[in-house]
Amino acid sequence: MALQGVIDALKRTTLQEIGVSFSIADLMKDLKIDGNNVYIKVFSPSEKYHDFLKEKIEKTLKSIGAEKVEVEFSSEPPSQRQTQPPPPPPQANPFESRRRIPNVKKVIAVASGKGGVGKSTVAVNLASALKKLGYNVGYLDADMYGPSGPTMFGAKDKKVMARQTPEGDKIIAPEAHGVKVMSIGFLLPSEDTPVIWRGPVLFKALTQFLFDVDWGEEPLDFLVIDLPPGTGDVQITLGQTAEIDGAVIVTTPQDVALIDVKKGIQMFNEVQIPILGVVENMSYFVCPDSGKVYEIFGKSKTEEIAKTYEVELLGKIPIEPKVAEFSDLGIPIVFAKEDSQSAKEFINIAEKIIRKLSLT
Template sequence: MSSSSRSAIEAAIQSYQDPYLKQDLLSAGCVKSLEIDGGKVQLSVELGYPADGLVNGVAELLRSKINNVDGVADSSVSVSWRIASAPVQGELEAFTNVKNIIAVASGKGGVGKSTTAANLALALAAEGARVGILDADIYGPSVGMMLGIADGIRPEVKNEKFFMPIQAHGIEAMSMAFLITEDTPVVWRGPMVSGALQQLLTQTLWNNLDYLVIDMPPGTGDIQLTLAQKVPVTGSVVVTTPQDLALIDAKKGIEMFNKVNIPVLGVVENMAVHICSSCGHSEHLFGEGGGTRIAEQFGVDLLGALPLSMMIREQTDSGAPTVVAEPDSQITMIYRDMARRLAAELSLKNSQAAAAPAISFSDD
């Protein structure tokens, strides 16, 4: 096949714009091989984000585009994905067996941050990734209950030093709740809380995770600073609701991450709209478009907007969050779309950081 025909095939591949990378696969560096033998074409694509729900559809779409090129008799397209380890900046040490760390935060409580963190972790796992979740809310841990882990279950201890994470719904979990009872309040000052968080982070033996999702406590206090200073966080997600009060605090959260040089991967807007279960009427109870405005203001993505839904609350309270309780529901599809968006944004930032030249200074 002539070079002009190769150009035509490459143009056909470039006509597909990946909705999550926001560019064609050639420009994104996802094309691993393109072999042309007469009228037969073999294409291999490797995405940088988990996409079990997409790979078959993308492969078929690319195959159709290539087969429409003049001179192509048949084509074979394989699409896979692989998660790379994030480059560690500064003097922080990379976490053993954890490729990427994602902090899910909010400026204030009551916006559905923990529910979002749990469902995003489960959505990443549903796309094929190896995922863990760490409950960093020392005062009010809730991830264990959300994942259906009964009160009183304790993690195994290895070598009298390390915690083995608890398995739930296909992901690994660690929380202060696994070390105390539901009725035991944590009455600690800031340094003790920071120390407890560091112990949970450094003494948990995660098993080769692609992503560790950290459910942060609300606010911008000691735990957030500890995380920024001691942990190689790859990126963050800020959760808000549309009302002005929540948006003010969400802005503070974004500014905090910017000041400590942790990339904000995007904003999640919870309780964006209420849809009446009886008549189907939709109403924006807490305001409209707040997540979009804050995302535009700070130049980050709006990863998604979720409705005010009793189902989300009931399923999370029962220990089976929506992504596992209703895997084919519309809300689960929103979570999985958000998971792919944040993972794709993370892969782009990782590749940019890895490609950046090192700068050294001398006295010459």
């Protein structure tokens, strides 16, 4: 007879008839098996239970093939270690291995729960607004499959160089509008070339962009990381490998976009990255002729969701055709049209983030 089979049978044999919540296995002190013969020693608090227990044990074991069952009783209860399994080994914390990005004081991740909400526009103009306010700023385009940073910064023709250092080869980030910029788009043969990478290759490239880029002699005050949309592997890898000081979630007023804001908030909470707040993009349209405000995507619920999840609504960016026009020309609206409502709002958002990160 198999030892485990005998133990399992004894675990299933309860003693509810005498008002006890234990099984026979809980009372067992010793067990020996010789072929189909079984010797078992069990705890019994009184002789009056001996006949009942013996009959119960014999019936159970003979039902699974035992030929001879020998039962012995003890007045000493089983020790704790026989009935309690050992504690599981401690689990490693995947976030304990996170590293600071070299030569960077504060790191801001810009994310969105879904595509098409203008996340890259917000990331590029946030970096530009921080630069406009006098800080040393870098922009990392981590949207490996859809890099748009080089276009929006007018840096498509910039050359990426590398140099050897005692720590290994470093990629030198080119500069556009005073912002240090790095993107996979610089390393592709043309802007039409698709990035067809899977997990390990993607993670290796992301790790190089995080830790092997030379951002210049002076430390960056801020590095803005433009993440791909969604809550996938890149976001999780970033959260487990690099220390991020805060995340900004971009949305539009539409309900379908706000559903994904909730997922984004939960995801950043899971990877233990503080959420600086939510930016509502394409919030409203101001008619240039009449000055009337139109909520094209309907009445916003972003503020309501932000309150529910205890995060701040950092600002609302209007729909302004000039933002798209200047983005195509490679000039962020913050630099191209300082008096526009969008530029003012980006500056306002940047100032709030500076205060939150206590870098004044």
